[in-house]
Amino acid sequence: MNTQYVSGLHLARLLAGPPDERPYYAALAREIRRLVLDGRLPARVRLPAERDLAAALGVSRTTVTAAYDRLRDQGFVESRQGAGSWTALPSGTVPPGARFGMSHAWPGSEVIDLGCAAPSAPRIFPEAVAAAVARLPEYEAGPGYEPAGLAVLRATVAARYTERGLPTRPDQIVITSGAQQACTLLFQVLVESGDAVLAERPTYPHALDALRRRGARVVPVGVDAGWDIELIGSGLRQAAARVAYVIPDFQNPTGRLLDDAGRAALVAAAQDADALLVADETFTELPLAGSVPRPLAVHDPARVICVGSAAKLLWGGLRIGWIRTTAPLVRRLVLARESFDIASSVLDQLITDELLHRIDEVRAERVEWLTRGRDALTAALGELLPDWTFTAPAGGMSLWVRLPAPVATDLAAAALRHGVRVMPGPVFGTEGVLEDRLRLPFVLPPETLRTAVERLAAAYREVESAPAARPLPAYV
Amino acid sequence: MNTQYVSGLHLARLLAGPPDERPYYAALAREIRRLVLDGRLPARVRLPAERDLAAALGVSRTTVTAAYDRLRDQGFVESRQGAGSWTALPSGTVPPGARFGMSHAWPGSEVIDLGCAAPSAPRIFPEAVAAAVARLPEYEAGPGYEPAGLAVLRATVAARYTERGLPTRPDQIVITSGAQQACTLLFQVLVESGDAVLAERPTYPHALDALRRRGARVVPVGVDAGWDIELIGSGLRQAAARVAYVIPDFQNPTGRLLDDAGRAALVAAAQDADALLVADETFTELPLAGSVPRPLAVHDPARVICVGSAAKLLWGGLRIGWIRTTAPLVRRLVLARESFDIASSVLDQLITDELLHRIDEVRAERVEWLTRGRDALTAALGELLPDWTFTAPAGGMSLWVRLPAPVATDLAAAALRHGVRVMPGPVFGTEGVLEDRLRLPFVLPPETLRTAVERLAAAYREVESAPAARPLPAYV
Incomplete structure (x- = not known):
């Protein structure tokens, strides 16, 4: 079995058809380079023969030859007589x-x-690890699985939401293996293949990946200049979107913060379109100045589903995140999460619990x-x-x-x-x-x-x- | 938004149509009870009105009434005048x-x-935790993400395969958040919706869940009386299955062990049908007497993809598993795993590494x-x-x-x-x-x-x- 090549058809699909720029060979080279740079096309993947890619794209073979030549000159393609061409990264610089x-x-x-x-991990990390290790014997006698998350951590996370103005019970929390898994799980449970999902543009790329893998139709709404709630509302309605994925707190990557009035309006727009809002609150605990408005979910605790993460506030090496929603949806998510990875690391959960108790x-x-x-x-x-x-x-x-x-x-x-x-x-x-x-x-x-x-x-x-x-x- | 009920149509789908047994109400009650017992229908979910379920199943309302009555008597359904009926578990016994x-x-x-x-965790677990914690500072300064897994653990796992007679390089290993995630990832990358996948019957239920979520058509082949390689071969060919999921070592749940000749024949059948074999080797390190034959992958290291796990041998609270395959497929899996959960717990990986060094x-x-x-x-x-x-x-x-x-x-x-x-x-x-x-x-x-x-x-x-x-x- 040879998996180290990409076929002409597959590459054409990755390229999403020919760009409509001229000269075409240059645009083609740029698009392939982008695929290599963002990792969708890993290094050392054999490229299709020029005639195959030309056929798949419906362009002349000369065009592909010129694009490959350019990529070769730039160090993104290597070739050897008789062995074909494969992707590469420019010499020496790549970790x-x-x-x-x-x-x-x-x-x-x-x-x-x-x-x-x-x-990197915070200064008190070793102390939190030591405290968590001390609590571990309580769990070592058991099988180590708890798909909804350890009861103590669910209670701690719920208490933190309550402190932030959103009354929450522990049974409204699912602990996940990071915020990314939280999003993947939510999309799995809430979105069917072909469903429209509204997402900010720009947004967190892994969330887009997860939506694409789910087969969702992503409806982008620009937030580069801030949230245009009217545009979001009409986008939701026109696309009949069931779900919108938003990052209201220091949006990734724009850094923008949605204000309280904007939050109320966003929730009203979602109500109007009968859409659920998945609010990624990864950065919510990290205002560098001033304060963060109340959580989006304050405006409709059932419609807004909150996603939180230990990765940015605490440490990325802790693969712990969580979802805050209604208890019934928690139960459905727990069932779904079992077929992903059964449960999260016990020790990481205990460390997260320790660190959340010292969040200040x-x-x-x-x-x-x-x-x-x-x-x-x-x-x-x-x-x-x-x-x-x-x-x-x-x-x-x-x-x-x-x-x-x-x-x-x-x-x-x-x-x-x-x-x-x-x-x-x-x-x-x-x-x-x-x-x-x-x-x-x-x-x-x-x-x-x-x-x-x-x-x-x-x-x-x-x-x-x-x-x-x-x-x-x-x-x- | 009310997510705490199941609609008649949804329940009918869960029931996969009316069973063809009589009396029908008893069979219906039994099937609903099964859904509650195995968790597909959680407790406290509101059931559809009797007429709705009757319509969805194409049966008389009397039948549904009798089934609900029976479930009520058995403690699996509770009802209150005006509030409808909901699922329950018999009193007092449920953790x-x-x-x-x-x-x-x-x-x-x-x-x-x-x-x-x-x-439960092994006796040396606290020592392994202490040793892992001592190695943590090396990683705390970084972001904590390594989607393919920590280099040290990949090397340790590769060395263990080599010891078991299957020469393996570290770049042929992806560390995952448990064997379940390994299977989910493999099915994500290798299987398209609608593809046929051969699976043993009986088999590990979470693997079936993962296949169903992927939209795979599961082709079961009975192994209750052992592996019938001829049957597997014709099953693979007839269904044009791209992948077979097998558990050759102390098969879960039958406990059967596939012998060396059977392994060679199984791989030959897969070659003949041009199918990949996903070998779940969760129990491979746990013979209670005698020894385990050489890994299935010895017979075709590219066609057989090995899945391993820390959960059974080491401890379930460590959410660590791994995949052994070709380096190019490893790269594709790593890309896919990022949209699931980015990476695995650093500390769990270090503990696993420590324990694998003391595997004897x-x-x-x-x-x-x-x-x-x-x-x-x-x-x-x-x-x-x-x-x-x-x-x-x-x-x-x-x-x-x-x-x-x-x-x-x-x-x-x-x-x-x-x-x-x-x-x-x-x-x-x-x-x-x-x-x-x-x-x-x-x-x-x-x-x-x-x-x-x-x-x-x-x-x-x-x-x-x-x-x-x-x-x-x-x-x-």
Whole structure:
């Protein structure tokens, strides 16, 4: 069995048909490069023969030949006489993890990883681990499975919602293996293949993946300039969407915060369209200044389903998230989750429980660290890349930068060669748009962020100076 | 939004149409009871009005009324004037976790849980936790995500395969959040909706769930009397199955072990039909006597995909499993797993790594414990339920018992009232067969197993003495 190639038809499907730009070979090369960069087409996958891809796309073979040639010159394709061509990443710069989609470099790698917006473990982490380990004997005698989550953690999470103004009982909580699993589970239970689901554009790419895998029809609604509730309402109604996936708190990637009036209006629009709202509240505990409005679910506790996560506030190495909804839906979710992974790690749940009991300490540390990171990043950008623009967010973990030109994908490719991994705007969209956008997390140390911006500036100069329409071998 | 009821149409779908037995109301009551017992219909779900269910099933309203009456008498339905009827579990006996499908009671509950075949943590568990915690600082500085799994654990798992006679490199391993997630991921990547997948009957119920959720057409092949390779081969070819899911080592639930010649023949049949074999090797490290033949994958390392798990050998509270396959398929699986849950718990991976390095100690403890449990269970059954028959398995964790009559579902209901939770045969099948079968795990202490058998015997006497065709309120 040979699984290391991609067929012409499959690649054509990944490319979602021929782009309608000219010269066509350049657009084709750019699209294939994007697939390699965002990991949908891993490195070292054998590419289809030129005639096969040409046939699958309905273009001339010469076009494909020129696209492959360009990719070869750029280091994204390698070929050997008689062995065909396969995908590659430009030499030497790629950390092992970065070959895989949104995977991440571990520290020590030479590449600075701005692909991932997740901080290291907080200072009190070892204490929380020790306390959790001390509680472990209570569970070791049992089989270790509890599909709904440990009772203690469900109670702690419920209490935290109640503190935030949303009265919640433990039986309204399902503990999941992270927020991503929470979304996957919700889409599994609430969405049928072919259903319309409204999602913000830009949004969290893994949520889009999960929706696509479910066979949902994603209806994007732009939030780059903020939430237009009227547009959302008409989008929900026109598409007859059953579910909308929204990130009201320091939206990922824009960093925007939906205000209280906007929340009430959003819920009213959902009521009007009889749609459920899945509110991803991953960043809700992370305001860097000011406070966060009451949870969206305050406005309709049954219609709004809350998703929370230990990954960003606590640590990504804890694979713990949760869902807050009605008790009956909790029961359906628990049944569904068993066929995914049965239950979550007992020890991770206990550590999360310990850390949530000391949430104020963790939050204070995070806020101090992220504020310094944000300020270092914005200062370095202001100095070295003054024509990049952004609004410094009041919370969350990343900056959503606007470039002066639609070159984000090329810039990401160049940046990788300069030793910085970044996520270009299109990764956060539903189709190939947002090319003038870049997400820059500020979770790394200030001096590392400064170095990253220096490398980005060098990469940007390279991309900027490349003539826009010159054929091989430059970038377009 | 009210999600706490099941509509007539939905319930009719769960029931997979009217059974063709008479009296029909009794068969209907039995099927609904089965849905409640195996958790597909949770407790406290409002049932459809009698006329709605009658219409959805195409039967008379009197039939539904009689079925509801019977369920009410048996304690599986409660009703209140004006408020309708809802599902219930017979009074007082149900541990909190047991309401949910295959969920499990924690120790301390009065019900003895034979629903779950998973042991407590091994004696060296605290040492392994301490050693893992000591290694944690190395990872705390990073974001904590590694979708393919920590490099150290991938290497340890690969080395274990190599030791078992199947040369394996670390890049052929994906670490998952348990074997169940491994199967879900594999089905996601290898199976399209509508594809035929061959599965053993009986088999592991959560694997069937995962296949059904994927939209696979499950083609069952009986293995109750052993593997009939010719039948499997023709099943694969006739259904044009792309994948077969098999459990060659101490098959769950039959406990059977496929011998070396059978393995070679099974792989040859898969080659002949050009099907992939997903081999669930959850119990491979747990022979109680003798040895296990070489891994199935020895006969075709690319065609056979191995799934392994920490849950049974080490501890279920560690949500860690793995897949062994070709490096290219590993890359595809890693991409797919990111949209499920991004990555597995770092600490659980480190604990698993520690325990795998001391696998001989863990195994010796398990074998001693399970052998005592098996012997205690078989002795108690021989004494108290001499007309139940079984073959004591040479490995694994449970006994597959044959009852003298097809009463497993009724027996499970009666057993719950007597304080034992057991899984009746039909849970392990694809349609309502195996009613003369019961799975009895032997992971609990010998004295608990003895008590469980005493309770089972009392429940069995009750079921046995109930006249087979008497109407309300007895069990049929």
